Amino acid sequence: MARHADRATLVSALVDARERTLRQFAAFEHALGPSLRVPCAPELNLPLWELGHIGWFADWWIARNPQLGRGLQADPLVARSPARQVARGVDAEALYDSSAIAHDHRWQLDLPDAETTRADLSASLAQTLALLWEAPDDDTGLYFFRLALFHEDMHAEAAVYMAQALGIDVGHPSPPVRAEPVEVRTVHVPANRWTLGWSGPGFAFDNELGAHPIDVNAFEIDAGPVTWARYLPMVDAGLASVPRYLRRTPRGWETQRFGTWQALDLQAPACHLSATEAQAWCRWTGRRLPTEAEWEVAAHTAPGFAWGEVWEWTANAFAPFPGFAPHPYRDYSQPWFDGRPVLKGASSATHPRMRHPQYRNYFPAERTDILAGFRSVRP
Structure with missing residues (x-):
């Protein structure tokens, strides 16, 4: 179970989660075209914003967090190291911090394109995994890695809801059809x-x-x-x-x-x-x-x-x-x-x-x- 996952298990799980994220994004990209635009609605999010936010979240709590090893005792307001996007003159917090950016405002943001965002995610995952191998193999040392994993899994599930709302096939398996009536028990x-x-x-x-x-x-x-x-x-x-x-x-x-x-x-x-x-x-x-x-x-x-x-x-x-x-x-x-x-x-x-x-x-x-x-x- 991932709540008790050790470092090696978490490495595999984080890679698996990222592969699912990228498959879903590719399905949205194929269906929506280069604009990747969806209606502004409470139940929806921009797929390109979602992709960037997932990478930003992992970086914020892992790669950029000077108190990574403190787990639950980490100060959430501690000053972070610069985001990887700063080299391009991009303010990552102003784009991807879900706590600070109102939902509807996300449609007005000048987001990096898909290729650039995928490259950021690739670099983010590589840094996450490198830091994971160095982390203490205990609940405190692995806390933020488990948090980032579950956060990405939650967004992957939300992507299924959004795909259903938009009529886009993201490869979610069909449930088996019951051949016999289900007994009411x-x-x-x-x-x-x-x-x-x-x-x-x-x-x-x-x-x-x-x-x-x-x-x-x-x-x-x-x-x-x-x-x-x-x-x-x-x-x-x-x-x-x-x-x-x-x-x-x-x-x-x-x-x-x-x-x-x-x-x-x-x-x-x-x-x-x-x-x-x-x-x-x-x-x-x-x-x-x-x-x-x-x-x-x-x-x-x-x-x-x-x-x-x-x-x-x-x-x-x-x-x-x-x-x-x-x-x-x-x-x-x-x-x-x-x-x-x-x-x-x-x-x-x-x-x-x-x-x-x-x-x-x-x-x-x-x-x-x-x-x-x-x-x-x-x-």
């Missing part, structure tokens, strides 16, 4: 005193820390996410709008996948649903969304509890655990404790090394571009 989870939050060695995101006991009453939860076969009757009854990327045809329901319409697999998990749509279905069926603690207890202890095809909305707002303290990358969690829901699990676009049942994802409740669905609990 539930699993019973007895009352439990659960420790919510990360404890122990390895890498953890700041919002996961603050392990604390919580009493969880007995409950019954879906063994798998709610499928289209269970969700769409609410739409057929006129009680919900047609979900994003779906349409009715004389032949039945179809789904748009990276710009191509195809028959909908009714046994697949319902996906691209907002938290509001998930809650509406739960009300309609007399059920409810699981709490974050219930989901986590079931994932760790309940035989037959299947997860990982879609992110799953929960009933909890994204909030700090007791004793929360931001890690050096201050803007990872703290700005988003604004009431948005926690999502648990993973999606088909989440790299396996990112998957962990204690990971806390968070998006605004109205988002439908992400690969999100839900499962339900019987009251």
